[in-house]
Amino acid sequence: MKKIIIVAVLLMTSIFSIPAKAQISLNINIGSQPLWGPTGYDHVDYYYIPAIDAYYYVPSGQYIYLTNGRWTWNRNLPPAYGNFNLYNAYKVVINKPKPYLQHSTYVRQYGKYKNWSGKQTVIRDSRDNRYSVVKGHSLYKNNGRGTPSRNDNRPAVRSNNDRGGRPANNNRPERKDHPEQRGGRG
Numbered sequence: 538m539k540k541i542i543i544v545a546v547l548l549m550t551s552i553f554s555i556p557a558k559a560q561i562s563l564n565i566n567i568g569s570q571p572l573w574g575p576t577g578y579d580h581v582d583y584y585y586i587p588a589i590d591a592y593y594y595v596p597s598g599q600y601i602y603l604t605n606g607r608w609t610w611n612r613n614l615p616p617a618y619g620n621f622n623l624y625n626a627y628k629v630v631i632n633k634p635k636p637y638l639q640h641s642t643y644v645r646q647y648g649k650y651k652n653w654s655g656k657q658t659v660i661r662d663s664r665d666n667r668y669s670v671v672k673g674h675s676l677y678k679n680n681g682r683g684t685p686s687r688n689d690n691r692p693a694v695r696s697n698n699d700r701g702g703r704p705a706n707n708n709r710p711e712r713k714d715h716p717e718q719r720g721g722r723g
Contacts, residue, residue, distance in 0.1 A: 568670035569595050572661035573623040575630065576668070583636050585629040585643050587650045589618050592637050593628075601637050608637050624661065627653040 565579045571593070574584060583601075584593040591602035591614065599610045614621060627650040629643070636643060660668050661675075669676040 566595060567667060568672070569598075570660060570671060571595075571598075571623070572659065572671060572673050573626075573628075574660050575628050575657045576660055576663045576665065577658075578630055579667075580632065581630050582633070583631040585631055585636060585647060586623070586626050587629070587644075587647045588626045588652070589614070589621060590644070590651075591618075592631075624659055625656075627655070627657060 566581065567579055570578070570581055574581065574595075581595050583595065585591075586593065589602070591600055593600050594610070597610075599612055600614050601608055601610055602615065603609070604615070609615075627647075629647050629650075631643070633639075660671055661673070663674075664676070666676060668674050669678045671677060
């Protein structure tokens, strides 16, 4: 009888330990996130951008938007948004597969940010060292690849070509500006 109880305990322990191991596994893609992405996320699948009613898929670096009633995937926004400033737009992090297929849900939930004029801290302006893996960031460490890193304390001044055109604010603390931006879910 003791052997049966011991086997049962071992079986139950192994069954309940499997989900715990899956939760420990982290998928980090900070280095793939764009400079205009909001800070505070180790992993992002999609950004929803209410101002232009479009999505950005981080793994492929493509925008997803409606064209004549069909979802279009493209590396660039359509010409109508050629001057759109992604650094100033409100972005919602969505870590669910194919969020554009539930587009009406996201429009309903985040449509209030379509004309939002607040400020989200973006990766480009962050002084957090974990963003040193993002190419183009002022703290970028190339590890033998690409542009050499800047390890001094000078503010990063960017050209107007990146649609930012202003120095990073070295004195601004990291913060999350909206309840939707807390917890890494959109």
